[in-house]
Amino acid sequence: MSHYHKTITELGADLQAGKVSSVELTQAYLDRLEKFKDLNAFITVDSVFALDQAKTADAQIKKGKNSALTGCPIAHKDIFCTDGLLTTCGSHMLANFVAPYDATVIKKFKDAGSVTLGKTNMDEFAMGSSNETSYYGVVKNPWDQDKVPGGSSGGSAVAVAARLAPAATGTDTGGSIRQPAALTGITGIKPSYGRVSRYGMIAFASSLDQGGIMTQTAEDAALLLGEMAGFDERDSTSVDQAVPDYVATLNDSLKGLKIGLPEEYFGEGLDDEVASVIEVALAEYKKLGAETVPISLPNSNLAVPCYYVLAPAEASSNLSRFDGVRYGHRAKEYTNLDDMYEKTRAEGFGAEVKRRIMIGAYALSAGYYDAYYLKAQQLRRLIANDFTEAFKKCDVIMGPVTPTTAFRMGDKTDDPVAMYLNDIYTIPVNLAGLPGMSIPAGFDKAGMPVGLHCIGQYFDEARILNVAHQYQQVTDWHQKIPPGFE
Amino acid sequence: MEWETVIGLEVHAQLQTKSKIFSSASTAYGAEPNTQACNVDLALPGVLPVMNQEAARMAVKFGLAIGAKVNKRSVFARKNYFYPDLPKGYQISQFELPIVGLGKMVINIDGKEKVVGITRAHLEEDAGKSLHEDFQGMTGVDLNRAGTPLLEIVSEPDMRSSKEAVAYLKKVHELVRYLEICDGNMQEGSFRCDANVSVRPKGQKEFGTRAELKNINSFRFVEKAIEIEIERQIDVIESGGKVVQETRLYDSVKDTTRSMRSKEEANDYRYFPDPDLPPMVLDDETIEAVRKTLPELPDAKRTRFIKEYGLTNYDAGVLTSTRALADYYESVCSHVKDNAKLAANWVSGELSAFLNKESKDITESPVSAGQLASLLNRIEDQTISGKIAKDVFEAMWASEGSVDEIIDKKGLKQITDSGAIEKIIDDVLAANNVQVEQYKNGQEKVFGFFVGQVMKASKGKANPGQVNEMLKKKLASA
Numbered sequence: 023m024s025h026y027h028k029t030i031t032e033l034g035a036d037l038q039a040g041k042v043s044s045v046e047l048t049q050a051y052l053d054r055l056e057k058f059k060d061l062n063a064f065i066t067v068d069s070v071f072a073l074d075q076a077k078t079a080d081a082q083i084k085k086g087k088n089s090a091l092t093g094c095p096i097a098h099k100d101i102f103c104t105d106g107l108l109t110t111c112g113s114h115m116l117a118n119f120v121a122p123y124d125a126t127v128i129k130k131f132k133d134a135g136s137v138t139l140g141k142t143n144m145d146e147f148a149m150g151s152s153n154e155t156s157y158y159g160v161v162k163n164p165w166d167q168d169k170v171p172g173g174s175s176g177g178s179a180v181a182v183a184a185r186l187a188p189a190a191t192g193t194d195t196g197g198s199i200r201q202p203a204a205l206t207g208i209t210g211i212k213p214s215y216g217r218v219s220r221y222g223m224i225a226f227a228s229s230l231d232q233g234g235i236m237t238q239t240a241e242d243a244a245l246l247l248g249e250m251a252g253f254d255e256r257d258s259t260s261v262d263q264a265v266p267d268y269v270a271t272l273n274d275s276l277k278g279l280k281i282g283l284p285e286e287y288f289g290e291g292l293d294d295e296v297a298s299v300i301e302v303a304l305a306e307y308k309k310l311g312a313e314t315v316p317i318s319l320p321n322s323n324l325a326v327p328c329y330y331v332l333a334p335a336e337a338s339s340n341l342s343r344f345d346g347v348r349y350g351h352r353a354k355e356y357t358n359l360d361d362m363y364e365k366t367r368a369e370g371f372g373a374e375v376k377r378r379i380m381i382g383a384y385a386l387s388a389g390y391y392d393a394y395y396l397k398a399q400q401l402r403r404l405i406a407n408d409f410t411e412a413f414k415k416c417d418v419i420m421g422p423v424t425p426t427t428a429f430r431m432g433d434k435t436d437d438p439v440a441m442y443l444n445d446i447y448t449i450p451v452n453l454a455g456l457p458g459m460s461i462p463a464g465f466d467k468a469g470m471p472v473g474l475h476c477i478g479q480y481f482d483e484a485r486i487l488n489v490a491h492q493y494q495q496v497t498d499w500h501q502k503i504p505p506g507f508e
Numbered sequence: 509m510e511w512e513t514v515i516g517l518e519v520h521a522q523l524q525t526k527s528k529i530f531s532s533a534s535t536a537y538g539a540e541p542n543t544q545a546c547n548v549d550l551a552l553p554g555v556l557p558v559m560n561q562e563a564a565r566m567a568v569k570f571g572l573a574i575g576a577k578v579n580k581r582s583v584f585a586r587k588n589y590f591y592p593d594l595p596k597g598y599q600i601s602q603f604e605l606p607i608v609g610l611g612k613m614v615i616n617i618d619g620k621e622k623v624v625g626i627t628r629a630h631l632e633e634d635a636g637k638s639l640h641e642d643f644q645g646m647t648g649v650d651l652n653r654a655g656t657p658l659l660e661i662v663s664e665p666d667m668r669s670s671k672e673a674v675a676y677l678k679k680v681h682e683l684v685r686y687l688e689i690c691d692g693n694m695q696e697g698s699f700r701c702d703a704n705v706s707v708r709p710k711g712q713k714e715f716g717t718r719a720e721l722k723n724i725n726s727f728r729f730v731e732k733a734i735e736i737e738i739e740r741q742i743d744v745i746e747s748g749g750k751v752v753q754e755t756r757l758y759d760s761v762k763d764t765t766r767s768m769r770s771k772e773e774a775n776d777y778r779y780f781p782d783p784d785l786p787p788m789v790l791d792d793e794t795i796e797a798v799r800k801t802l803p804e805l806p807d808a809k810r811t812r813f814i815k816e817y818g819l820t821n822y823d824a825g826v827l828t829s830t831r832a833l834a835d836y837y838e839s840v841c842s843h844v845k846d847n848a849k850l851a852a853n854w855v856s857g858e859l860s861a862f863l864n865k866e867s868k869d870i871t872e873s874p875v876s877a878g879q880l881a882s883l884l885n886r887i888e889d890q891t892i893s894g895k896i897a898k899d900v901f902e903a904m905w906a907s908e909g910s911v912d913e914i915i916d917k918k919g920l921k922q923i924t925d926s927g928a929i930e931k932i933i934d935d936v937l938a939a940n941n942v943q944v945e946q947y948k949n950g951q952e953k954v955f956g957f958f959v960g961q962v963m964k965a966s967k968g969k970a971n972p973g974q975v976n977e978m979l980k981k982k983l984a985s986a
Contacts, residue, residue, distance in 0.1 A: 122547065258558050335780060343553070363590055386778035
């Protein structure tokens with residue numbers, strides 16, 4: 023009996039119907055991720071911890087005190103603090119860090135009775151687009167193990183793509199959910215900024231970071247996002263607005279839906295094969311009753327430079343707490359306080375993290391603040407205004423998630439700018455605080471997955487989930503499992 | 509050359525909220541190290557700050573009390589620097605948009621009023637403490653204080669002497685305690701001050717180069733540190749040198765200031781708006797609600813005391829130095845008839861002396877305002893003399909009973925029976941013939957001797973007025 027091809031929605035039903043116990047299910051996934059551990063999708067797996075939770079879930083189901091998620095195993099990106107489990111954030115700096123508390127997202131899933139299968143690999147402190155900056159090694163893309171899975175939520179993406187976990191949490195600062203989802207052929211949603219609590223989610227760039235979920239289907243994403251989302255009094259940037267029933271509107275008709283196609287997302291730099299997959303997907307939407315309208319996001323070309331000032335600026339400050347004083351790595355030998363700081367941080371952080379701290383500290387320093395940080399804030403407003411204008415003409419915006427499919431490991435590690443440009447379509451969405459999804463839409467000739475990008479209006483996650491779900495009713499790209507993992 | 513001193517003060521007042529400014533940990537002083545530091549105070553990965561609205565209301569209260577502009581929109585910023593007692597590697601403060609804008613305070617120097625401008629007052633979090641003792645070659649960190657709300661009150665460089673600086677500091681100290689936003693305890697560090705000091709030739713418009721003095725945490729030290737710094741700067745200039753902009757530490761033991769760091773060594777704090785905290789927005793309703801909680805302020809109270817109780821400027825100043833003392837005084841007055849002056853003498857005299865002796869606050873006085881009023885009423889109705897009253901007060905302080913019980917128990921009731929007093933006088937005169945002769949020969953100062961003898965013979969209980977009057981008559985006819 024195999025369960026791994028099933029979605030969370032299906033597994034939840036099986037659990038409640040008594041067709042399978044949470045312990046059986048959890049054990050099956052633990053066996054499977056052990057079998058495929060060469061993918062390096064997980065940093066920490068604690069089977070005792072997971073099976074304990076599964077036992078509790080089974081007891082709850084027996085008592086009838088269960089939710090739709092009770093007993094469902096879920097993997098969590100190692101950026102979310104988990105009480106009693108290692109939380110490394112992909113860094114040497116936190117190699118020994120066990121948080122004494124649960125992130126709000128983790129707590130919500132725990133309260134719903136789900137089982138924490140393990141902590142997934144990621145780019146160090148979520149800084150990267152290929153999962154190659156992780157201290158714990160690169161994650162392999164199951165569609166071609168010489169290729170990257172994308173990042174920073176690469177471990178979560180691979181866990182779901184290879185069916186090592188039915189779903190996994192992720193975070194998205196500049197594309198870290200959508201880009202790896204696209205590169206591994208799964209469904210991923212980054213909600214609007216403020217929709218999901220950031221409490222307990224290790225900060226990279228506070229004004230951009232947003233937790234979300236990576237799943238096989240839009241239906242699962244709707245179910246799980248409903249569980250994660252909501253105001254949190256511990257996060258002053260979370261928004262106090264009721265969470266709609268995302269599942270309830272999944273089957274709304276798409277007749278008359280206006281899809282905006284930004285000319286800037288289909289221009290130079292976009293791979294032809296990716297472009298044609300998107301074209302086919304859009305044709306499918308027309309069959310579902312939607313129409314496309316040309317729109318423009320004229321400041322999109324400023325998004326990457328703007329982002330690479332703001333995100334490092336915030337990161338340079340957010341990562342100051344990793345100083346070797348209270349927790350995490352501390353250099354073994356040092357002569358005085360400054361020496362301790364310098365050695366600890368030199369040893370604890372990887373090259374990409376150091377690069378961004380340097381860029382950020384520079385952008386904030388006296389004499390440069392106005393030219394960089396302030397200017398970038400102004401650009402950010404322009405970029406957000408572009409979307410406001412565009413949404414006067416359409417209901418959702420579509421395009422590619424990435425300019426190309428997954429690239430080879432090592433291809434871009436020596437050229438940070440080429441790496442950064444991989445997020446050219448996703449970054450503007452974070453700067454504007456909007457919700458965005460990656461929907462599996464097909465493959466290139468080499469058999470690598472292509473993601474369709476669907477961007478919604480502020481706090482309109484329900485609409486993009488509906489739009490994705492309807493597409494998944496008439497296509498089966500989301501059901502494809504990489505060869506060797508069926 | 510004649511020199512002029514220019515001083516500006518930065519006061520850090522810890523706001524007396526129950527919990528910290530961005531977390532729910534307690535702010536109580538004196539707990540075991542690190543027992544009042546929660547996940548947020550420890551800056552664990554992933555934690556976020558949440559603004560304590562009570563701290564904002566206290567800052568508004570201060571702003572309204574000094575007639576300042578209260579900014580309806582203020583922004584928290586991060587001040588970045590590394591130090592072990594600063595867990596996040598940045599301090600959350602306010603930089604470009606503080607909660608309180610321009611205001612002013614009026615100080616009194618040698619009977620003349622002087623206005624000191626307040627540039628701004630902003631909210632920020634306190635750091636923890638580094639403990640260098642007891643750790644042999646290492647440093648301990650106590651984060652109990654980390655995250656305690658501070659109101660940093662920045663003055664204009666309006667003061668021209670250490671005396672003015674102290675007067676201003678006392679005035680701010682008095683005000684924050686009146687407003688009940690800070691306990692003012694300088695020993696525990698809940699009220700601290702840095703001073704920016706410079707000198708310039710008298711008449712020159714431009715300011716001289718300033719030094720910032722730190723670690724001056726008592727009124728006396730503020731005065732001394734500034735005096736020493738002024739002398740040092742004048743010496744430097746007069747011997748041909750230049751004052752450098754730097755931070756200097758006051759050493760109260762050696763009574764000197766020494767350089768901590770120069771401007772070149774100063775941190776670039778890389779301030780930027782804290783993305784974890786949305787701008788703080790105050791509506792009119794909140795501000796007006798705070799305005800309603802404003803107490804009568806010290807200056808207004810002083811003026812009223814002078815008018816209402818007929819007090820001197822000095823007495824009114826002493827009695828309004830704290831809100832509790834003023835309340836005590838007014839409570840005594842409400843129980844005595846038309847004798848506010850007597851009440852003032854007792855509160856600022858005997859009572860204050862006893863409080864000082866035992867280092868007690870007025871709120872800890874074992875003699876309540878009502879009890880003190882009964883004592884004053886017994887003086888007023890001549891049951892006891894003012895002198896005897898001091899003995900009664902001492903017994904009351906020792907909780908020996910009520911005023912009347914003590915008077916009865918100790919037999920201290922004043923002798924007002926003229927027959928009894930006459931008898932004592934007669935005995936005294938008969939026993940002191942020599943002095944009677946001297947008096948008759950015009951040595952009138954011997955009169956005091958007789959009064960003393962009579963009071964002594966009556967164990968102090970004879971009514972002094974009656975004694976005086978009867979003695980005069982007796983001596984005239986003797």
